[in-house]
Amino acid sequence: MYFFVFIIGSIIGSFLLCSVDRYHTPILSRNSRSVCSACQHKLAFWHLIPLFSYIILKGHCFYCQRKLPFYLFCAELFASINLVVLYIHHSCLSISDIFIYLIIYLILLLMSFFDYLYLYVPDFLQFCFLIIGILYNHINGTTYWSHFFMCASLSLVLLFLDNPWIGGADIKFICISLLYLPLIKFPEFIFMASSLAILFIFSSLHNNKNRQIPFIPFLCFSLIYYI
Numbered sequence: 694m695y696f697f698v699f700i701i702g703s704i705i706g707s708f709l710l711c712s713v714d715r716y717h718t719p720i721l722s723r724n725s726r727s728v729c730s731a732c733q734h735k736l737a738f739w740h741l742i743p744l745f746s747y748i749i750l751k752g753h754c755f756y757c758q759r760k761l762p763f764y765l766f767c768a769e770l771f772a773s774i775n776l777v778v779l780y781i782h783h784s785c786l787s788i789s790d791i792f793i794y795l796i797i798y799l800i801l802l803l804m805s806f807f808d809y810l811y812l813y814v815p816d817f818l819q820f821c822f823l824i825i826g827i828l829y830n831h832i833n834g835t836t837y838w839s840h841f842f843m844c845a846s847l848s849l850v851l852l853f854l855d856n857p858w859i860g861g862a863d864i865k866f867i868c869i870s871l872l873y874l875p876l877i878k879f880p881e882f883i884f885m886a887s888s889l890a891i892l893f894i895f896s897s898l899h900n901n902k903n904r905q906i907p908f909i910p911f912l913c914f915s916l917i918y919y920i
């Protein structure tokens with residue numbers, strides 16, 4: 694069953710990444726078949742199988758042999774791992790609860806992909822994250838409101854101060870996360886996300902020297918682990 698969930702996760706990840714990747718392309722060409730960005734050759738079905746194709750093609754285009762970006766593979770793996778973690782923690786829930794967790798999962802994936810590719814997250818997604826957080830409290834009978842409002846006021850101050858240490862999207866995300874977690878788990882949640890981000894910085898030092906680090910994917914993974 695874990696393998697099945699893993700595969701489903703990779704398919705969802707592949708689809709969402711493709712949608713986010715084409716977010717800035719004209720609407721008419723969004724529905725066209727995927728092509729290699731270097732040689733513009735239309736890709737065959739077996740070149741598009743999540744995770745599998747990247748491994749079989751050894752990370753290169755079948756036609757022009759140009760190296761494919763490694764994040765394609767990482768994004769599909771990220772989606773798979775997150776879905777498996779969610780499944781391990783919540784496999785014996787009712788259908789309606791599973792539905793809520795799936796929506797949370799999809800929103801978190803979209804935000805991660807936006808942050809990784811464009812270093813920004815549309816406010817529309819943060820708003821959905823907020824609304825689902827309210828629903829999540831209602832379904833679980835939890836009231837994490839007080840923490841959320843406390844943090845929301847602090848976040849507003851940070852957003853207006855225009856601080857250089859942490860991005861606006863990260864501040865909003867961390868603030869809304871308080872709707873999903875008891876306060877006692879919050880330090881662990883931040884600690885796990887920060888540790889993963891530091892590991893990522895060290896592992897990518899040689900090829901991404903000047904690139905800003907997207908923090909949302911690490912926050913998303915940590916949140917999925919703790920909810």
Ligand SMILES: [Zn+2]
Nearest residue numbers: 729732754757
């Ligand atoms: Zn090519």
